[in-house]
Amino acid sequence: MKAIGFKQHLDIKNPSSLIDFETKRPKPNGHDLLVRVKSVSVNPVDIGVRKNGNGVLKQPKIIGWDAYGVVEEIGPQVTLFSSGDRVFYAGSFIRSGSDSEYQLVDERIVGNAPKNLTDDEIAAMPLTSLTAYEGLFEQMKLTFNKSKNKGKTILIINGAGGVGSVATQLANLAGFTVISTASRSESIKWTKDHGAKYVVNHRHDLVKEVRNLGFKYVDYIFELNDLDGHWKEMCELIRPEGHIVSITENRRPINLRLLTKKKAHFSWEWMYSKSYYHTQDMISQHNILNKISTMLDLGELQSTLTKSLSPLTSRNLRKAHKLVESGHMIGKVTVSNWQ
Known part of the structure; x- marks a missing residue:
């Protein structure tokens, strides 16, 4: 499968700060969904992980913590989703990220995607919605x-x-x-x-x-x-x-x-705590995202998407990182459609 990642912690102006590469498509186990990623969003956490560190990695690291996609396969313990379901999620800090054609994600931190929004409008929402909701209501x-x-x-x-x-x-x-x-x-x-x-x-x-x-x-x-x-x-x-x-x-x-x-x-408030420690209430993120999805479909909540880039390549992902890194970004930026 196609993927985008980095081996060195470089300035975003450097073409090698994010690179295109091929890697093996993973197989789902346990509560895993294998999601075919359609659109991703960039957050400040992407910038921090990409920039901070030393040395050269043996294999490129795939980051990305916002995605909209379609369930391709399910693990043997999955009960909340089926193949073909449209989903959105922010993923886990300790697993491979969403900047890849296919991604494994635990069903308990995944929501059913809104029906009335575009791919990019959906991809802009998971991480920020979970963080805001948990901070306010938990x-x-x-x-x-x-x-x-x-x-x-x-x-x-x-x-x-x-x-x-x-x-x-x-x-x-x-x-x-x-x-x-x-x-x-x-x-x-x-x-x-x-x-x-x-x-x-x-x-x-x-x-x-x-x-x-x-x-x-x-x-x-x-x-x-x-x-x-x-x-x-x-x-x-x-x-x-x-x-x-x-x-x-x-x-x-x-x-x-x-x-x-x-x-x-x-x-x-750290949105990743539940998936990082596999807390007993991890499934609450599934429930929160479903609430957010309903609110978006009803028009009670508006997507905060302000900028969309396509196709999903390292070049466009670097552009998105640069926008977020500038500190002047209003709302969210997404990158979609694998070439």
């Missing part, structure tokens, strides 16, 4: 109860990014007053169009920005970019007994004592 323990949530506020830092574009929609649908951060005119418009009632500039003092809106504290904070840079601001803005969730890692120690008097909560 870590923060929010609910879709508009009457209960009326008047409650959530600050979403980096609302125009991939995860933020979904999180703003979900939080708005759940009845929260969404305060999003953005700094450019196009990203401000984008996040307002996706559910933010207010927008503040994360390049300025967030405490002043939010309080200028009339809010002394916010009930929840979803941190999606630069934990170190915003930590003190978040600790000041979070209400007593409020909850902060972060998807980005700190590069220096964070002072949890700043939350002590408020008895506030802090937790991490």
Whole structure:
């Protein structure tokens, strides 16, 4: 089968940073689905794994953590899907990625694809939807109860990014007053169009920005970019007994004592945890993706696709990586159709 990967951690401008190659088509075992990949999306995690490391690998590493495709074969323990089913998923951090013609993925982290969207619109959604949903409804323990949530506020830092574009929609649908951060005119418009009632500039003092809106504290904070840079601001803005969730890692120690008097909560969200450790609730990702699929088909949730490239070659995948790596990407970019 055709695949795209890397053997060296190179600058994306280098043609060898991602290369086309041929490899053996895998066989499904256990709960595995063998999926014929139609379209993939690029996320910041792709950039991090490709760039960070040393040395030369013996075999090219296939990355990619977003895909839409069709089930080609199933393993002997599969019960949720059949050959020919249309599926979407974000995959696992410890298995070969989606940048290949065929990919093995555990059925318990796979959803039934939406029926009313294009291939690319579907491929743009799995990782960001899972991250946003888990962060909001598992870590923060929010609910879709508009009457209960009326008047409650959530600050979403980096609302125009991939995860933020979904999180703003979900939080708005759940009845929260969404305060999003953005700094450019196009990203401000984008996040307002996706559910933010207010927008503040994360390049300025967030405490002043939010309080200028009339809010002394916010009930929840979803941190999606630069934990170190915003930590003190978040600790000041979070209400007593409020909850902060972060998807980005700190590069220096964070002072949890700043939350002590408020008895506030802090937790991490890492979408890969369930498949990485094969947790007992791993099948929840199947259920979440099916919910997202239904919401997309009903038009309650909008795909965050903004850029599509074709065909699916190393050249176009490098273009997609470059877009995401620029830090100015709004929404999601996909690459589709194997040549």
